[in-house]
Amino acid sequence: MVTPDSIQRIVFVGAGNIATHLAVALHGAGYDIAQIYSRTEASAKALADRIGCAYTTQPQEVTDTGDLYVFAVSDDALAPLLDRVSARRDALWVHTAGSLPMSVFAGKCARCGVLYPLQTFSKNRMVDFAEIPVFIEAGNAADADLLRRVAGRISHRVAEISSEQRKYLHLAAVFACNFTNHLYAVAAKLLQEHGLPFDTLLPLIRETAAKVESLAPADAQTGPAVRYDRRVMQRHLDLLDDPAAQEIYRLLSQEIHRFATEKQS
């Protein structure tokens, strides 16, 4: 196998959704995944079996033969792990978190960076990594170049951004993905309670997402709130028997109207 660049052996610390999708993609791109660490044996084994590599559940048994260590664990788990893993100190260490600065690595290793794929990953759902934007950051230009090449083997949308920008990108992603998905969940619950199948909404959900590929979201807005049709909004509030759903309805309707008013002025 042709070595794509000077990163050859990659070690994954973490075996959750991001680790799984990233490890599978990097393995598919020809990298040698040397080992998977997870404190949960079932997760470590599942990912290691999928790739055909070694695994461990002990931080002190993490191999020191890696060129790149990818820490894909929850934000809270990262700092304590950095002190305990027996990773090679002069290898490149990166995390995959949107909201943690690169500076979490300060004093822990010689070379550090971030490799942040902006996507929502669920374990049993395949994704086409090539279309996923991957944002990188590194402590020096040579390592930024290395990360750019590694990321470029799995995605054709690689960009370098600062820790500061990445924080806001992650926050925006929470609105556009996690919060949006919750609204789908509220809609699904309403339909279920009234004997209507959720898939009725799929063409609407698809078009709502597709519209913002060509229109700014503020220009794509439709519905009773943008017209501030009080009668329709009151009828809708009367239909909702869940106080939290009412509160979401009121707050988002007010905000839609405020955005529309500010756009006009």
Next chain:
Amino acid sequence: MVTPDSIQRIVFVGAGNIATHLAVALHGAGYDIAQIYSRTEASAKALADRIGCAYTTQPQEVTDTGDLYVFAVSDDALAPLLDRVSARRDALWVHTAGSLPMSVFAGKCARCGVLYPLQTFSKNRMVDFAEIPVFIEAGNAADADLLRRVAGRISHRVAEISSEQRKYLHLAAVFACNFTNHLYAVAAKLLQEHGLPFDTLLPLIRETAAKVESLAPADAQTGPAVRYDRRVMQRHLDLLDDPAAQEIYRLLSQEIHRFATEKQS
């Protein structure tokens, strides 16, 4: 031209987004659009020119030669118009509104119904009507059959539902479309304020929408709120300087966590 069924001449009362898309689709399916009414001349003329038909801005000049009258106006505008239009009283009158019962026609005409296309329409954006679910309702079985055939000429997803079900469907659509689009707008604003292009989020938005084609929304949920990662959430709240955006963040995070907890129990 072969007459598709006993509806031949259709009159549109209204020339907004829904009227425009529906009239263009029905015209394309071979129906004779006899006339467009709108109180706004520019709108009436624009749609009439597109189809090549007559228009009027006077309710009392609405032609009485229609077989089907489609009232596609705002909910508030409908009731006053029903008293003033010179439409044929024994033709079939339908509205296109999600949240108005069919009973708004009581005492106004002999035959009534509803033709509700579940989609978000913007004037300058083409939509493929064939994929849009169209929900019909009628005062009797013969008219339901007529409407099913008319709707079936432009969409292959036609279903009959009651006024009661349609109310909830419209409410669910407000969550899944209008409110979702507002979250895209909040995300767009955050990115703009920090020098990041909105199209960075498009693959994420696409995947978030695509996921619920195969997973229930509650099972597709990811992000800090479903894990209830307080540190990440607090950092995000600290980044938001708009109190309304903070309130959306808090409320939706609480609700994501509540849904996740209820799912487990």
